[in-house]
Amino acid sequence: MRGKLVVGNWKMHGGLRQNDVLFADLRSGWNPPEGRRLAVCVPFPYLWQAQAALSGSAIAWGAQNISEHATGAFTGEVSAAMVAEFGCRYVIVGHSERRTLFGESDTVVAAKAAAALAAGLTPIVCVGETLKEREAGSTEAVVLRQLDAVLAKLGSRMADAVLAYEPVWAIGTGLTASPEQAQAVHALLRRRLRSVDAGAADVALLYGGSCKPGNAQALLACRDVDGALVGGASLKADEFLAIARA
């Protein structure tokens, strides 16, 4: 059964000393209620630190990106296998910041999801529409196009992935999708997953975009919202833990 999964996305934030404090606060503050899982996705250089600080705890860790390639002459890139060596369980792929700022196409995102699975990692595949796309009435078409590219590549292996719906207009803006808006898109994604592969119907569907302690409960109460992908609020232990307990 699906339970709830809350994942922190630190983005390009952190520092050795502040990470130590944050890891310690998370570790001491997290007493997982039944069916709740917590994870943090940190910048590459901090994976060893996450491993050292969180090993043996109930908190998993992961990366925020990987190369779609397994090995080779790709200066500056990091492979899924490298990340896996640091005990990662998760890797975020296709975050909207990667898609818009670094030009990652649906095809590249799908290849990254496959690379993650091949290395034994759980990809957290992000989909979401911009404000312009929402206002043009194309939310459904956009998120399904993004999901379909991954489904075409993974097929039944999608059952081992996590999917995150992150409306781009809600990321870091303080605007949040209403529970109704989130539920509508999650239900759509769930239907698509189920229609393609019965095993994928139970894929955890996370909501992301200005998720805070004040709105987490209503969002996590939605039938098809299985957790949250949390940016800004994941950098503060008290806020992140409040969301995880919501």
Ligand code: PGA
């Ligand atoms: P936010 O970011 O919670 O700061 O809006 C979410 C994300 O980008 O994953």
